[in-house]
Amino acid sequence: MKTVLITGANKSIGYETAKVLLKQGYFVYIGSRDAGKGEEAVLQLKAEGLTEAKAIQLNVTDPESVAAAARQVDQLDILINNAGISGAFPQPAATVDVGVLREVFDTNFFGTIQVTQAFLPLLKQSSAPVIVNVTSGLGSLTLHSDPSWRFYPYKSAGYGPSKSALNAYTISLAYELREAGFKVNAVDPGFTSTDFNHHTGTGTVESAALFVAKYATLQADGPSGKFFSNDYEDMGNESPW
Ligand SMILES: NC(=O)c1ccc[n+]([C@@H]2O[C@H](COP(=O)([O-])OP(=O)(O)OC[C@H]3O[C@@H](n4cnc5c(N)ncnc54)[C@H](OP(=O)(O)O)[C@@H]3O)[C@@H](O)[C@H]2O)c1
Numbered sequence: 001m002k003t004v005l006i007t008g009a010n011k012s013i014g015y016e017t018a019k020v021l022l023k024q025g026y027f028v029y030i031g032s033r034d035a036g037k038g039e040e041a042v043l044q045l046k047a048e049g050l051t052e053a054k055a056i057q058l059n060v061t062d063p064e065s066v067a068a069a070a071r072q073v074d075q076l077d078i079l080i081n082n083a084g085i086s087g088a089f090p091q092p093a094a095t096v097d098v099g100v101l102r103e104v105f106d107t108n109f110f111g112t113i114q115v116t117q118a119f120l121p122l123l124k125q126s127s128a129p130v131i132v133n134v135t136s137g138l139g140s141l142t143l144h145s146d147p148s149w150r151f152y153p154y155k156s157a158g159y160g161p162s163k164s165a166l167n168a169y170t171i172s173l174a175y176e177l178r179e180a181g182f183k184v185n186a187v188d189p190g191f192t193s194t195d196f197n198h199h200t201g202t203g204t205v206e207s208a209a210l211f212v213a214k215y216a217t218l219q220a221d222g223p224s225g226k227f228f229s230n231d232y233e234d235m236g237n238e239s240p241w
Pocket residue numbers: 007008009010011012013014032033034037058059060061081082083084085107111134135136137188189190191192193194195196197201
């Protein structure tokens with residue numbers, strides 16, 4: 001049975017993505033920084049008949065937690081780096097508290113890299129390894145430079161740049177793993193109604209989850225080193241960097 005690990009899967013987009021993949025027959029590790037919330041999520045899934053899920057305590061910013069999680073997993077085909085934070089808003093470039101930026105980068109950028117490195121040895125044993133880095137359209141430098149873009153005024157000195165950095169990392173990682181059969185992509189679930197944005201998002205978690213799951217289950221002929229967005233169907237869902 002193919003095995004998936006999703007970070008920050010105790011709720012919202014991560015949780016819904018777990019549901020989609022469980023329904024498709026995958027075994028899913030529900031990463032949660034709070035062990036209790038992870039167990040609760042698994043109970044909820046089991047109550048819906050989705051039994052092939054297991055909670056795993058995983059705080060992406062805590063090296064010991066990440067290492068302990070990696071020791072508990074003995075097979076992994078798909079890693080979905082979903083855990084992310086926005087940090088306190090607003091984040092004006094001229095005056096933002098650098099401490100907030102450090103906190104955001106610690107989770108969205110360094111945390112994601114830490115988890116990826118910890119699980120790469122296992123992924124390398126898979127016959128078809130996949131990594132999805134859950135990013136945001138707000139990480140696109142090209143779109144942020146285009147005054148006609150619908151989110152052009154949504155500037156932030158911390159959150160957006162943390163996802164731009166994650167995108168850059170994704171490109172490097174995809175390049176490095178290109179001959180090892182990996183699919184590594186940056187995937188933007190779209191502006192989705194979750195706790196993340198106090199439910200101001202216009203998309204549903206179901207749509208976001210289907211989109212993330214699509215890139216988590218790419219076949220051998222699928223793309224790698226690309227940036228896909230659920231917000232840009234008109235562009236074939238491929239986003240400019
Ligand atoms: N919602 C949107 O419109 C949108 C758009 C584009 C991209 N995204 C991205 O999609 C991903 C999921 O967002 P969401 O809307 O589902 O957010 P959410 O509702 O805030 O859920 C975030 C999840 O990440 C977990 N998390 C946060 N910090 C963590 C850490 N240090 N270690 C492990 N888990 C941690 C949270 O755990 P707790 O429950 O313990 O807090 C929660 O499970 C994020 O990467 C976000 O940047 C979201």
